[in-house]
Amino acid sequence: MQLEHYNDSVQENHRQAREDARALGAFEAWIDGGSRAAASGETFDTRDPVVDDPILSVPRCDEADVDAAVEAAWDACDGEWGQTTPEERSRTLQEWVSVLRDHLDELALLESLDTGKPLAYAEGEVTKGLDFIEYYANICRAEGGKQIAAANDAHIYTRREPYGVVGCVTPWNYPLVLTSWKIGPALAAGNAVVLKPAEQSPLTALRIAELSEGILPDGVFNVVPGFGDEAGASVTGHPDVRKVSFTGEDVTGEAVMSAAAENITPVTLELGGKSPFVVFPDADVEQAAETVAGSITYNTGQSCDACSRAIVHEDVRDEFVERLVEEVESHTIGDPLAEDTTFGPLVSRAQYDKVNSYLKLGVEEGATLATGGGSVEGEGLDGGWFVEPAVFVDAENDMRIAQEEIFGPVETVVTFSTYEEAIELANDVPFGLAAGVATENGSLAHRAAADIDAGSIWVNKYYGRTVTGSPFGGFKRSGMGRECARDTLTSYTQEKTVHVPIEQDPTL
Structure with missing residues (x-):
């Protein structure tokens, strides 16, 4: 994408930028490998904070759309994606990142339009976000279980297995970076994802989903834009979502934790600060x-x-x-x-x-x-x-x-x-x-x-x-769990212990 024409008045710059954004994709919900409108047919505007004009309309998803996304995600887990090896997932995610890097300029433009951050900063943040996905694509090859030398008459080992469907809810301040913190390890670990981006800044999440077509199997990555009390609550409280990761303010984190508790769903919470x-x-x-x-x-x-x-x-x-x-x-x-x-x-x-x-x-x-x-x-x-x-x-x-x-x-x-x-x-x-x-x-x-x-x-x-590999998370009301680290990949898996008896005098 060529950005040289953004050198006129503020109003003209943003009129042209909104036109450029609208030409990039459908910006509809992404469920089961394709774009679709909300089941209700309702939409809402995402607005340009520089001039307070609408950028474009996106689907206003609710419980019905989340149900469809979760079902598609489980189909992926039970099908092709669930059979992949770490090496295969690594190659798939690397291919996706390569495509996303080819679209860096347009992703930065969408990020800047949605949030109002300077374009140069948006470019740097998009690059950093893709680095995180690539990081988890690399290290997932080295992850595995361990052998436990507990007895001479038994072979005891552990397996790391994905949860299945992971629900992710992200905020508006760093849309692509914080999305990558969650979907990078979740997908690399072998899960499928249902993502609810912030209603103020859903565009980059929708665009990277569109750019996954033909790379990620259908249902592996689903994006349901909408409002927190509708789509967001449906994701965090869904009985078939097996792991929840949320970033946002602490009061909302309480509600997320409460909803997840009803289904005994493990949560990662990255909340507020007063540093x-x-x-x-x-x-x-x-x-x-x-x-x-x-x-x-x-x-x-x-x-x-x-x-x-x-x-x-x-x-x-x-x-x-x-x-x-x-x-x-x-x-x-x-x-x-x-x-x-x-x-x-x-x-x-x-x-x-x-x-x-x-x-x-x-x-x-x-x-x-x-x-x-x-x-x-x-x-x-x-x-x-x-x-x-x-x-x-x-x-x-x-x-x-x-x-x-x-x-x-x-x-x-x-x-x-x-x-x-x-x-x-x-x-x-x-x-x-x-x-x-x-x-x-x-x-x-x-x-x-x-x-x-x-x-x-x-x-x-x-x-x-x-930076990739350094744990990030808080004490007290700032949340629980750590993102960005190598161990974050493990937090998107469950550990299973296998005990196999060994005969001391085997008969040949």
């Missing part, structure tokens, strides 16, 4: 400020692992805030299709309203808004869901802006004076997804990493991004 970045007095303050600014502004702050709480030693607080404000203000807010844009809109009107309510709340609670927080107008951006990245200072850790997940570009700075206070502040939230530590003292870094309750700790550089 701290602790800046000790010996830290490289310039680097720490740059790191925090990058984390809270990337993807417009709509990241579960964004370090939204800077916990800064009182001796370096003023210097840190000065540099943080400079870094935050340096971003170029604009059309995500423009090359120089580094900061796009929030994903929807609902998210825009939520972030603005917290900006108002922070002032009411007594924090000082050091920069940002205003709406963005002019340059053709008036119709989109843009808000300036904001930094609150003079904050207390018990304020709601420091306790609750805002999921937007809002940083809160809290100060501390002792190590013990820093750790107490870092852990004094309901979440434990990620954290960062800035210090030049290696022993202090290791000590803080051990004392902070979070699933991932970054030292000095807060990447906030996972």
Whole structure:
């Protein structure tokens, strides 16, 4: 796909981009190896957050569509897909990834249109998502059972077997990346998948399903777009779904866990975060400020692992805030299709309203808004869901802006004076997804990493991004289970132990 024509006005760029998107595929539900409308015939619009215009309409799936998808998935498990070897699955997934890489530009365009993220960032994320699928396609060849040397008169070994049908529900902030985290290991392990993508951003999931035609057997990968209380609840509570993987906010995670419990269905939950970045007095303050600014502004702050709480030693607080404000203000807010844009809109009107309510709340609670927080107008951006990245200072850790997940570009700075206070502040939230530590003292870094309750700790550089093979998941209300790791593949299988007696004096 050629993207050079995206260089005009914002409105013209997005009119042309929507036309390009509509020409790419059917964007209907993908069930049993083909496109189909929802059983009800109903549709809903996915909207462009830059100009708030509809991109296209997709099927509004419900329980009937999920039932059809689950049935197709079981047919695949009981048929061709269920008979494949790890080597055969590896080759099939590699072939699919190769095709998807050939369509990288169009997948990035769909991701950018759906979410409002800068096109260059979308390209990088699509590439990373495909890397994860490829990773699991590679390592599944080496997985297997083990022999247990427990007795001389018995041969005891284990088998790893797929669950069968896996139900996956993904959020809107990183649609393709988080889809790949789930379907990569699920498919590589030999399961079939029923995926419900977020209603705000279903396009890349639908497109990669279309691009699986002729590669994945029918029914192996099914996509049912729709709303959480309809299609999503039908997936997570379905009696014939044998494993559920969900990423989203913690309150929804409670509902998913409850629905799965009725069928004793195992779940993986990757939920919210309110991640701290602790800046000790010996830290490289310039680097720490740059790191925090990058984390809270990337993807417009709509990241579960964004370090939204800077916990800064009182001796370096003023210097840190000065540099943080400079870094935050340096971003170029604009059309995500423009090359120089580094900061796009929030994903929807609902998210825009939520972030603005917290900006108002922070002032009411007594924090000082050091920069940002205003709406963005002019340059053709008036119709989109843009808000300036904001930094609150003079904050207390018990304020709601420091306790609750805002999921937007809002940083809160809290100060501390002792190590013990820093750790107490870092852990004094309901979440434990990620954290960062800035210090030049290696022993202090290791000590803080051990004392902070979070699933991932970054030292000095807060990447906030996972790499293939590194476990990702949270403590406390941030969820259960780990994604992205080698062991994630095992979590999509069940272990079976086989006992075979061995005669001590066999008769020949």
